[in-house]
Amino acid sequence: MIKEECKALLDALSRVTACYRHMVLTIGGTSDSQNLREELKKTRQKAQELAVANRNKLTTVLKDKTVSKEDKAEFERLWVIFSTCLEILEIDMRRALELGHEFPLNVPKKHLIQTGMSGGTSGVAARAMSVQNMKYEAERNIDVVDLKDLENEINQVGEMMYEMEMKVNVPQWTVEAKQDPGAELKSTISVGASSIGMISVEENKSFCDISKVLAGIIFSAVLIIAIVLAVCVVKLS
Template sequence: MAREEGKALLDALNRATARHHLLALAVGGSADSQALRRELRGTRREAQELAAAARALLTAPLRDRGLRGEERAELERLWAAFSGCLDLLEADMRRALALGSAFPLQAPRRLVRTGAGGAGGSARSLRHLAERDGDGDGDGDDLRELEREVLQVSDMIHDMEMKVNVPRWAVQARHAAGAELLSAASSAGPASVQERAGPCDPGKALAAAVFSAVLLAAVALAVCVAKLS
């Protein structure tokens, strides 16, 4: 039961983390806006809730020393994937915090970006931009909240490492490395490979040898010229 629920939670966490990653990349860019910051904040909270649920679900069975065999191996694979998602989430949250601090959604920054100017209309422009972008929400409060959440995720990662001793390098993969490539090559068969390769053409082989010799001579000549100069 824990394994099936863990897979479902991890799939949802993967989607939320990937969506948060794409949104964090847009902070400070031309597509940045209050709407993007709200979407980023909501996705970040969703990812944290899923991460907390996944941690609670996987921690107890992995701390059970009586759990052995394939069941434990599968839970350890889920734990390794979960740890990777959490590391990515923390890194993107820190990136969003740095970019949000450098590019606050305030009227003066908007005024500079849009190229508006003039002493007479500056006050009206600032009020108009503040009303349009909803600057009353306050970037400072959102950034302080994000900073607290970054510390919470960092504490969650540290707590995970202290409670569950599952080194990522020790987790056994379900399939050997390159298993898909080996399967594709074996299904092709040696006969198919020979048919694709075809018989060797002596003329083409001679031409390739001559081309290689000319290329080596050109490289050697260039090296000599460089040393003499």
């Protein structure tokens, strides 16, 4: 039960972190807007809430001495994935801070990057927040005011990562993966290769069938010619 809860929390954190990265990449572009800045704030705060919940669950389990060896190995694997998600979140928060300073919305002389991309990010934010429609309530100067909050939250995430290392020591190189690196990609390639192999076999088979038919026709023609010549020789003699 606890394992499933940890996996569900980790899955939610991964999804929200991915959505946050997608939105961070649009800062300063043609899709940038007041709504985007508010979406970024809500999404990163949601990610931090999930991170705290993940940390509390996994820390409690990994400190429990009664957990079996197999279960502990699985929780350590989840811990490594969680740590990676947290590192990615911190990197994207720092990127959002830098881009936020570079591209304030209410500065007329500061042109946005013409990336060629268009469209809003409300759908991505709604998926991250698990809501049907986003509600926007931020003030007009959120692009400036929120930068200070973002800087403080970056420090909080950094402190969380440091505390995690102090409380639970799980070196990443000691955790064994369930499958080899790139196993999913290899399986896809092998399936594709087998499909190509089947196609080539079928093509070879059909080619062989055509060759047999042609050989039969040629043999029959030669046989008929030989019979005609034999009849002619008999009549002439």
